[in-house]
Amino acid sequence: MIKTADHLYLQVADNIEQLIEKEVMKIGEKLPSVRMLSKQQGISLSTAFQAYYHLEAKGLIESRPKSGYYIKFNSRRMPAMPSASAPVRKSCEVTVSEMVLQVFHQYRGTGIMDFSIAMPPATVLPAAKMAKAVTHALRTLPDYGVGYEPLQGNATLRQQIARLSLSWGAAFTGDDIITTNGCMDALTLSLSASTKPGDTIAIESPAYHGSMQLAESLGLKVLELPMHPVHGVDLAYLDKAIPKHKIKACLFVTNFNNPLGTCMAEKDKKKLVDIIVKHDIALIEDDIYGDLYFGKQRPVNCKTFDKLGHVILCSSISKSLAPGYRVGWAIPGRYKDKMLRIKHNHSLATASITQAAVGHFLEIGRYEFHLRNLRKILHTQCLRYTQAINEYFPESTKVSRPLGGCVLWVELEDHINTFELFQQALKHQITFCPGRIFSLQNKYNNCLRISFGTPFSKQVEDSLKTLGKLIRKMS
Amino acid sequence: MIKTADHLYLQVADNIEQLIEKEVMKIGEKLPSVRMLSKQQGISLSTAFQAYYHLEAKGLIESRPKSGYYIKFNSRRMPAMPSASAPVRKSCEVTVSEMVLQVFHQYRGTGIMDFSIAMPPATVLPAAKMAKAVTHALRTLPDYGVGYEPLQGNATLRQQIARLSLSWGAAFTGDDIITTNGCMDALTLSLSASTKPGDTIAIESPAYHGSMQLAESLGLKVLELPMHPVHGVDLAYLDKAIPKHKIKACLFVTNFNNPLGTCMAEKDKKKLVDIIVKHDIALIEDDIYGDLYFGKQRPVNCKTFDKLGHVILCSSISKSLAPGYRVGWAIPGRYKDKMLRIKHNHSLATASITQAAVGHFLEIGRYEFHLRNLRKILHTQCLRYTQAINEYFPESTKVSRPLGGCVLWVELEDHINTFELFQQALKHQITFCPGRIFSLQNKYNNCLRISFGTPFSKQVEDSLKTLGKLIRKMS
Known part of the structure; x- marks a missing residue:
């Protein structure tokens, strides 16, 4: 397995991240200037820049024009965790709904902001390298496979x-x-x-x-x-x-x-x-x-x-x-x-x-190499999505805090039906998974699953904002 | 779809084949010399040669050194057809045996003469052209597929x-x-x-x-x-x-x-x-x-x-x-x-x-083109295999006469157990499907299925000869 030393800027960024998490450095606080950080840590200016850039990409700090970097994120401000589940304590005959087919197969198309599929998009997968591996397979398999x-x-x-x-x-x-x-x-x-x-x-x-x-x-x-x-x-x-x-x-x-x-x-x-x-x-x-x-x-x-x-x-x-x-x-x-x-x-x-x-x-060792990169991307996206939900969804919203994978479980107030929300959202070209499909019982109607596979962007942020607005309207 | 005119030599060969089938020309009879055929039919010498060569490949005629071509095949000499089946007239709980896994998955390896798999071998498949199609797919699919x-x-x-x-x-x-x-x-x-x-x-x-x-x-x-x-x-x-x-x-x-x-x-x-x-x-x-x-x-x-x-x-x-x-x-x-x-x-x-x-x-029309060729190959092999079985298996043997596909169903005398034959044959590096696996009832123990996918060769002929000997020993 390939073992590469973490880059220096990541070490610095990790240290700052810990300080933020432990609230040694607090939300709204100004960070040392890039020049100062470089001096303090004995690193080059460009490494210091990279460290801040990395923290910014993770949504932990923000740059304010002509002023410097400020702490944006506070774990205390994280939404609450979803409740423990308490399904009805008997077994049920499975009666699977049409809902799943509706969510996954009727509304695919370009221009859709898709929070429903629990996986990273092809853009962050090593597609060209896999194509080379296919060519290699054709060359080496008996009778071309x-x-x-x-x-x-x-x-x-x-x-x-x-x-x-x-x-x-x-x-x-x-x-x-x-x-x-x-x-x-x-x-x-x-x-x-x-x-x-x-x-x-x-x-x-x-x-x-x-x-x-x-x-x-x-x-x-x-x-x-x-x-x-x-x-x-x-x-x-x-x-x-x-x-x-x-x-x-x-x-x-x-x-x-x-x-x-x-x-x-x-x-x-x-x-x-x-x-x-x-x-x-x-x-x-x-x-x-x-x-x-x-x-x-x-x-x-x-x-x-x-x-x-x-x-x-x-x-x-x-x-x-x-x-x-x-x-x-x-x-x-x-x-x-x-x-x-x-x-x-x-x-x-x-x-x-x-x-x-x-x-x-x-x-040839490509997989582990690719995973190291993919994990970092997904971790950052997880934080960005969580923050956006925190910012745009009602305050009572509860969100899971996964330590891996690519989905968030979001719990809204009891009276909000997320299949209705799904149908509203579709009109705005947004899809996600209504909570109801994750149980055979009539449960989780107020929950939704949001995949954070799609790289965070203005469009993702706007879509989450729109979702937030739709939820508030239903409140 | 591609529509190509059949080659002239095939038309001539087809006509001769019909005469043989209808017994207008009988087994052992000498065919016109190549020169004569060319004159009679108004075709070139090389086309006449091709026609005979084709009929010989199909096992219908044989060339005798310094003498000419003779009719080898007679449909009357074909083995009898298998009996109509009469399974027990009630439905059964399926109790599938280990026999199938034994036939298909324990004895694979090089050097085996494999009559068990009902398909043409990779050598008659357009493997290299399929590899090109894969390369095309990689080029044209979004994100390389x-x-x-x-x-x-x-x-x-x-x-x-x-x-x-x-x-x-x-x-x-x-x-x-x-x-x-x-x-x-x-x-x-x-x-x-x-x-x-x-x-x-x-x-x-x-x-x-x-x-x-x-x-x-x-x-x-x-x-x-x-x-x-x-x-x-x-x-x-x-x-x-x-x-x-x-x-x-x-x-x-x-x-x-x-x-x-x-x-x-x-x-x-x-x-x-x-x-x-x-x-x-x-x-x-x-x-x-x-x-x-x-x-x-x-x-x-x-x-x-x-x-x-x-x-x-x-x-x-x-x-x-x-x-x-x-x-x-x-x-x-x-x-x-x-x-x-x-x-x-x-x-x-x-x-x-x-x-x-x-x-x-x-x-791109390659499939139909490939099939035209494959059908001819399989038809010829069907006839060659049938003839060899006719020649080497006991006279009481019955054989199916498929008009397509790639398997023959062979019925031996009642007392011969083809799973025993299978185990004997394995020692000679030969496999086939014992009839018993084609029913849930205790039936077809005296039958076997022989795939004629593998191109007919000296090795195929020798293996069928060996099978025939083993059957005679069990008679």
Whole structure:
């Protein structure tokens, strides 16, 4: 893996950021001039400029013409966190609405400010470099890749995915991995391998709408679990619910949960695995956002603590590299044979060229390099979006504080219906995800999910301002 | 579509072939010398040579040194056709065996003579031209194709697939089509859209093992229908079985059925659609071999006669162009909305680059050009394989006479177990499909499926000879 020293200006900027966070330096306060900073820190003028420029891009300070830099951001002024969820404590037949198709597939088009899709736009992805990797795949695959790949997947890609597991404290081999047609396909195979129609699975609440719809199409019932906005799933509750509701599998997004942003603590992940093993059921761990952390280190996975193969880890490069390639994977533990059989039945193989291209991109070390950059971009955007929401939405607004990923969960006052807001916003060419689609119960009608994938710009700011106005009108 | 006049030598060869088929010219008979043929037909010497060379490649005539050309083939000497099937007349819970994984995934490797895979090898596919199409896709897709394609599929590809429907007497538009991750994925979506777990579907017997395993993994029960080796499914029986067994969908391969080779007559296809409509159920028509016809014209589909949208046509380019690309499609009729929702739940989108590459290849007219060549190759191989089986297998052997596709169905004497034969053959580096995998019932143990995709060669001939010897030993 590539390890480069952080640039000097980043070190300086980080130090200032900490002072701001700890309120050593307060909102509205003037910062030392660039010349002064250069002297104080023993750095060049241009490095000092870069440090301020970086903090400005993050929305922490602002430059006032002919006056200098001022502190703009104060963590105390951050909106409150969303409430802990309390879904109805029974399992429900899944009745998935048309809402999702309406949000995702009827209003696509140019000119739309799209806050609905939970991923970075193509402009921040290494598209040209991936194209080179495709060309490399064409050159190196037998018969230019027209033939089938092995059922389990391209060998180079599997080996590289295995190497990625080092970053979350595990050490798998290529033979432990099955490649899939994106992460959704990995989830489909995982649920099919660990449950049968009529079974009940447990998910978070709110939960990724795709998981619930998938459960419906597989004939599964779903129990929604209460969630704390910081700690995640209520484990004591889960421990009792498993036997009571005859849960056959849990499907959780443990790192930078979609939509809540929660990242489970390491000790809770361990505890969760213990519970799963005790009841001898499956944990399907959707780790698609795990690599998009804002902190110093990648969080571990439940799979890290899985000794007996109860955990099926699912992921893909769709949030970080090339969504259109449809390359994902599962580390299926004891479900491997069953999952291979199901993959054979449903699709025979994963596409050869895109698998080989991603494998090559990882092999030459480009992926980690790209991720370092992408994480910084997303972190900055997360802060900019949060500030804009803080500025333009009503004061009672609550917002999640994700430490990774690319979505914010926003809670408005109870009486505001965000599906109505969605329809209003569409008239202004703005889309987002109404909270209602993140539950099978009639809940989260006053919430919305805003993706901060799109680089912050005047248009983004104006759109959030417009949303704020629409919300105030509905208040 | 490209329309080129057949070469002169082919016309002459065709005429001679007809004379052989009608036994105007009999086995062992000497043909006119090349010089004589040239005079008789008013063609050049080299054209006369080409005609004989072509007939020799097809295995119809043979050249005897210093003597001339002789007729080698006689349709009367063709092995008998397999019996009509008579599966047990009740539906069964699917209990799919490990046999399939053993046949397809444990014994791959170089040096194996593989008669098990029902497709042409990469060597007869336009691999280099497809690679060019991929490069074109990279150049023309927005952001080099890293982004998602629309849920329904790449627009150019859908339009080109729609144009293909002209060849089977229909006129669909791109909007009628959903692209999928290969034909298996199309079948998965079709079954999911037209049935729910616990339902019963009707299939042919023998039937493609993949369909039965797919049914199992979707929690479906399966009724196997009796088949005539030439006419296909017993329609009178089906008409009664639908209400009796509460059939919710039929899944048939109507053109060049796998494994039996049957091609349903046009009037039977019409009749089948009438039955489906009368009972208001779905017909899933797997048309993956439809383009690989040996005759003058492409057979029509049931979908050609489907006015109300009861028929879901599924196909792909996996048998004709690039299996590894995993590009297939469905024309779902009235199941379109439901199928789009299920596609959204299971995989979000089909891979962008491979879709665009296939779309481009079709758009520039390369596909039809390639197919014309591939059909001739497969027709010749079909005849060569049949002759070799006739020569080396015991006289009691029965063999199907497909008019398209790439497999032969071989029926041996009752007491011969072809799974045992399979294990014997493996020791000689030969694989094929034992008949048992084509039924959920304990049937077809004395049958085997032999793919004639691999170009006929000394090695192929020797392997068939070895198989023949092994069979005789078991007799």
